[in-house]
Amino acid sequence: MACGSCGTTENGVPKGCKSNGNCGSGTCGSGSNKLAVFDWLSNMTLPSGQERFNIFEVRFKNGRKHFYTNPDNLPITMGDIVAVEGAPGHDIGTVSLAGELVKVQMKKRKITADHEDVKKIYRKASQRDIDIWQEARGKEEETQRKGREILGRLGLQMKLSDVEYQGDGNKATFYYTADTRVDFRQLIRDLASAFSIRVEMKQVGARQEAARLGGVGSCGRELCCSTWLTDFRKVTTSAARYQQLSLNPLKLAGQCGKLKCCLNFELDTYLDALKSFPKQDLVLKTEKGDAVFVKMDIFKNHLWYTYKEERFKWFRLTLEQVLEIIALNKNNEKSISLEEYEADVEIPVKVDFEDAVGQDSLTRFDTPKTSNRKRRNKKKPAAVANNNTKPRTRSNPNQKPNPNQKATTSQKPNPNQKRKPQAKKQPNTNPNQKPKAKLNPNANPNQKAKPNAQPKPRPQRKPRPKPQGDVKKPEGEAKDIKKPEGEVKKVNKPRRNNRNRKNNNPKNDNNSEK
Numbered sequence: 088m089a090c091g092s093c094g095t096t097e098n099g100v101p102k103g104c105k106s107n108g109n110c111g112s113g114t115c116g117s118g119s120n121k122l123a124v125f126d127w128l129s130n131m132t133l134p135s136g137q138e139r140f141n142i143f144e145v146r147f148k149n150g151r152k153h154f155y156t157n158p159d160n161l162p163i164t165m166g167d168i169v170a171v172e173g174a175p176g177h178d179i180g181t182v183s184l185a186g187e188l189v190k191v192q193m194k195k196r197k198i199t200a201d202h203e204d205v206k207k208i209y210r211k212a213s214q215r216d217i218d219i220w221q222e223a224r225g226k227e228e229e230t231q232r233k234g235r236e237i238l239g240r241l242g243l244q245m246k247l248s249d250v251e252y253q254g255d256g257n258k259a260t261f262y263y264t265a266d267t268r269v270d271f272r273q274l275i276r277d278l279a280s281a282f283s284i285r286v287e288m289k290q291v292g293a294r295q296e297a298a299r300l301g302g303v304g305s306c307g308r309e310l311c312c313s314t315w316l317t318d319f320r321k322v323t324t325s326a327a328r329y330q331q332l333s334l335n336p337l338k339l340a341g342q343c344g345k346l347k348c349c350l351n352f353e354l355d356t357y358l359d360a361l362k363s364f365p366k367q368d369l370v371l372k373t374e375k376g377d378a379v380f381v382k383m384d385i386f387k388n389h390l391w392y393t394y395k396e397e398r399f400k401w402f403r404l405t406l407e408q409v410l411e412i413i414a415l416n417k418n419n420e421k422s423i424s425l426e427e428y429e430a431d432v433e434i435p436v437k438v439d440f441e442d443a444v445g446q447d448s449l450t451r452f453d454t455p456k457t458s459n460r461k462r463r464n465k466k467k468p469a470a471v472a473n474n475n476t477k478p479r480t481r482s483n484p485n486q487k488p489n490p491n492q493k494a495t496t497s498q499k500p501n502p503n504q505k506r507k508p509q510a511k512k513q514p515n516t517n518p519n520q521k522p523k524a525k526l527n528p529n530a531n532p533n534q535k536a537k538p539n540a541q542p543k544p545r546p547q548r549k550p551r552p553k554p555q556g557d558v559k560k561p562e563g564e565a566k567d568i569k570k571p572e573g574e575v576k577k578v579n580k581p582r583r584n585n586r587n588r589k590n591n592n593p594k595n596d597n598n599s600e601k
């Protein structure tokens with residue numbers, strides 16, 4: 088049911104709620120919390136000679152409220168549990184509103200003091216009345232389960248959503264939803280015989296069902312219809328169109344399957360903003376051709392247009408530029424092309440996330456990590472090839488090469504130790520004196536030492552191919568081979584050390600014995 092301000096105009100434009108869902112005129116709800124009402128007139132005294140209003144609002148299960156009169160002038164306040172007139176018997180409820188605010192609620196619902204729906208309050212509920220009431224409320228869940236079993240056995244196309252017992256336990260109201268008309272006469276007989284009570288069937292809509300059951304909406308809050316919204320306004324798809332929303336029923340529908348009631352809450356703001364925008368069916372005439380409307384951004388005042396003949400390109404224009412083009416077209420003048428207008432549009436720079444306090448990026452787990460093992464495997468074949476050709480040596484980046492140091496030494500220079508100046512060698516003046524030769528500990532003892540000479544860097548050699556077959560050493564070969572006085576024959580000796588290979592070579596007769 089909608090109030091007078093929630094309808095539509097003659098042109099089909101929805102009027103909206105005019106109060107963002109908390110309407111104070113017509114019949115759009117009580118304007119306060121659905122279950123707990125604050126009496127803001129309780130501390131105010133009435134004028135002299137005026138009696139207190141004698142009708143109270145009583146609340147029952149799931150926010151069901153009715154008005155009851157107090158003919159016996161019982162001292163009743165808000166929050167009291169009272170026994171009221173039922174049909175038949177009596178019912179138990181809680182007083183939710185009293186005083187002058189009840190007049191406002193009755194006026195909204197168009198109920199007068201002598202209306203037939205205004206019944207009597209019998210008494211304040213005793214402890215026995217409360218015990219019977221609580222016992223009857225405890226049967227509701229089991230009654231609903233068995234009632235659904237009976238519905239399935241009868242094969243009726245209806246859904247049993249809720250069951251409410253009367254305060255005296257003699258009557259139960261079954262709330263159901265159905266798309267078509269249902270003949271439930273046999274169902275009433277089966278329910279009455281199964282539970283031995285009076286049965287009343289009451290059909291409710293999808294929105295009333297959602298209000299009674301409750302739930303959480305897509306916004307993350309409890310449903311408006313189950314908290315503070317008591318009456319439902321008419322919601323159409325035109326409200327979504329004016330708010331530039333996509334007509335997707337999955338996004339626009341609420342828990343009840345109907346359009347969300349909150350579509351009317353912000354509609355007034357959009358309608359006020361759209362008053363300054365031109366109509367969408369208006370064609371802009373430019374030098375390059377006619378342009379038609381594509382879409383708009385209401386809060387940024389941006390509109391997109393495209394040419395009729397070239398629809399692959401959209402042009403962003405401001406509201407002032409579009410109004411300027413419309414003014415020129417009214418004077419039968421064509422404006423410049425949309426490309427020149429778009430070049431003047433200043434697009435604000437979007438502020439991105441800045442890591443100001445050392446926070447991690449939100450997308451740090453999106454890209455997979457690359458391990459260093461793959462990089463090492465790529466470099467490994469090159470390193471193996473180098474090991475086959477060059478000897479494996481340890482290199483110190485801080486060490487400088489010493490030209491006087493032998494290649495076989497592995498001494499490390501001390502950076503803290505100062506280098507002593509080397510004394511110059513005096514030339515040998517005695518021709519008969521032979522130069523002293525350094526002894527090699529790995530050399531052959533029968534072989535004479537060779538005069539000391541500067542070692543030259545050994546050239547790199549390719550590895551020798553292994554001989555095919557087994558090569559046997561001669562049996563008569565001795566460990567210590569004596570050199571003959573005549574010609575020296577080369578003997579295949581096992582290589583002891585590559586570093587002393589030059590010292591093991593046989594020498595000529597002229598230089599060996601003198």
